[in-house]
Amino acid sequence: MRLLVFGGTSFVGRAIVEDAVGRGHLVTTVNRGLTGADVAGVEALRGDRSTELGVLAGRTFDAVVDPSGQVPLQVLRTAWAKYAPFYAFVSTTAVYRALDAAGTDESAATWPGVADEDGDPADLTTLGPRKRGCELAVEQTYGSQGLIARAGMIVGPHDNVGQLPWWLGRIAVGGPFIAPGDPGRGLQLIDARDLAAFVLDQVEARRGGVHNVVPDGPNTTMGRLLDDCVRATGSDAEAMWMDEGFLLAQGVQPWAELPLWIPGGGAFWSVSGASAKAAGLRLRPFAETVRDTWEWLRSGGEVRAVAGAHPFGISKEKEQKVLAAWESA
Numbered sequence: 001m002r003l004l005v006f007g008g009t010s011f012v013g014r015a016i017v018e019d020a021v022g023r024g025h026l027v028t029t030v031n032r033g034l035t036g037a038d039v040a041g042v043e044a045l046r047g048d049r050s051t052e053l054g055v056l057a058g059r060t061f062d063a064v065v066d067p068s069g070q071v072p073l074q075v076l077r078t079a080w081a082k083y084a085p086f087y088a089f090v091s092t093t094a095v096y097r098a099l100d101a102a103g104t105d106e107s108a109a110t111w112p113g114v115a116d117e118d119g120d121p122a123d124l125t126t127l128g129p130r131k132r133g134c135e136l137a138v139e140q141t142y143g144s145q146g147l148i149a150r151a152g153m154i155v156g157p158h159d160n161v162g163q164l165p166w167w168l169g170r171i172a173v174g175g176p177f178i179a180p181g182d183p184g185r186g187l188q189l190i191d192a193r194d195l196a197a198f199v200l201d202q203v204e205a206r207r208g209g210v211h212n213v214v215p216d217g218p219n220t221t222m223g224r225l226l227d228d229c230v231r232a233t234g235s236d237a238e239a240m241w242m243d244e245g246f247l248l249a250q251g252v253q254p255w256a257e258l259p260l261w262i263p264g265g266g267a268f269w270s271v272s273g274a275s276a277k278a279a280g281l282r283l284r285p286f287a288e289t290v291r292d293t294w295e296w297l298r299s300g301g302e303v304r305a306v307a308g309a310h311p312f313g314i315s316k317e318k319e320q321k322v323l324a325a326w327e328s329a
C-alpha cells in the first residue's frame with residue numbers, strides 16, 4: 001500500500017513507519033525535520049501542518065496514518081484534503097472524562113471535542129478535549145473508513161515520555177530503591193510496536209472503528225516490572241516496598257517522582273481492551289519490552305520528552321531521606 005504518515009520520526013510514528021517499511025509498504029512521511037531522523041526507506045517530505053502542506057499538493061495514497069495529530073483544525077484540514085480513502089488516527093484514552101470505573105469501554109463519556117485553531121500541543125491540560133476534537137474530525141470526514149486507536153500508556157524503545165526509562169536508569173545504578181505500594185498492582189502498558197502492528201493490521205484490512213488499544217487486563221504488575229528492570233540491567237538493586245500512606249506522608253509525588261505509581265489506581269489500569277483484542281491486537285511479553293527499551297537506552301537512546309512534559313523521577317537526596325525514614329520506621 002502507499003501510506004502517508006504524519007510525523008513518523010518519533011516514538012509511535014517511528015514504530016509504525018518501521019513496521020510498514022518491513023511489511024513492504026511504500027511509505028511517505030511528512031514532518032518539519034526537527035524531532036528525529038527519518039526512517040531508512042521512506043520518501044521523507046518536509047512540511048509544517050500548523051501552516052501549510054503544499055508539498056502534498058496533488059498527491060494521493062491508499063491510506064493516511066496520523067499518529068501525531070494534536071490540534072483539531074490541523075487534523076480536520078488533513079482529513080478534508082482526502083489524500084486517501086482511509087484515515088487512521090492515533091488517539092488516547094485521555095479522551096474519556098474519567099477513568100475512575102474499572103472496565104471503561106469505547107461507549108464511555110468523552111470530553112466534548114474542541115475545534116481550536118491555536119490548540120497548543122504543549123498544553124497537556126487540554127490533551128483530552130483536543131484529541132477528542134481530532135477524533136471528531138476523522139469520524140465526521142471518514143465515517144466507517146476512519147480508525148481511531150485510543151492508546152493507553154505507551155512504552156518501548158524510542159519512548160518520548162520517560163517513565164519506564166527512568167525506572168531502568170535508576171535500577172541500573174543499583175542499591176536499595178523505593179518500590180511504591182503493592183507489588184501485585186496490575187498495570188496496563190502497551191508497547192509502541194504492538195500498537196503500530198495493530199494500526200497497520202486495521203489499515204491493511206481497511207477496517208475502521210474506535211478501539212481502546214490497551215491489553216485487555218493487566219499485562220504486568222508493578223512488582224514484575226521492577227523485577228524485569230533488575231534482570232534487564234543486571235543490577236544488584238534491591239526493591240524496598242513501602243506502603244502508599246507512608247510515601248504520601250513523606251511528600252513523595254505519585255507518578256511524577258515515582259513513575260507509573262498511582263495510589264489506589266486500580267481503575268486507571270483496568271480500561272477495557274476487549275474490542276482491540278477481538279480486532280486482533282497481539283501483545284509481546286512485557287519482559288521483552290523492558291529488555292528492548294534497556295537495549296535502546298544502552299545503545300545511546302535518549303528520551304526526548306514531548307513539549308510540555310515534566311521530567312520524571314525523585315531526586316537522589318529525597319530518595320535517601322525516604323529510605324532512611326523507612327529504615328527507622
Ligand SMILES: NC(=O)c1ccc[n+]([C@@H]2O[C@H](COP(=O)([O-])OP(=O)(O)OC[C@H]3O[C@@H](n4cnc5c(N)ncnc54)[C@H](OP(=O)(O)O)[C@@H]3O)[C@@H](O)[C@H]2O)c1
Pocket residue numbers: 006007008009010011012013014030031032033034035036047048049050067068069090091092093150151152153154155160161306
Ligand atoms: N506516550 C503515551 O503514553 C501516549 C498515550 C496515549 C496516546 N499517545 C499518543 O500517541 C502519539 C505519539 O505519537 P509520536 O510518538 O509519534 O509523537 P508525537 O510527539 O505525537 O509526534 C511527533 C511527530 O510529529 C512531527 N510533528 C510535530 N509537529 C509537527 C508539525 N507542526 N508539522 C509536521 N509534523 C510535525 C514530529 O516531527 P518534527 O518535529 O520533525 O516536525 C514527529 O515526527 C500521540 O498522538 C499521542 O497523543 C501517547
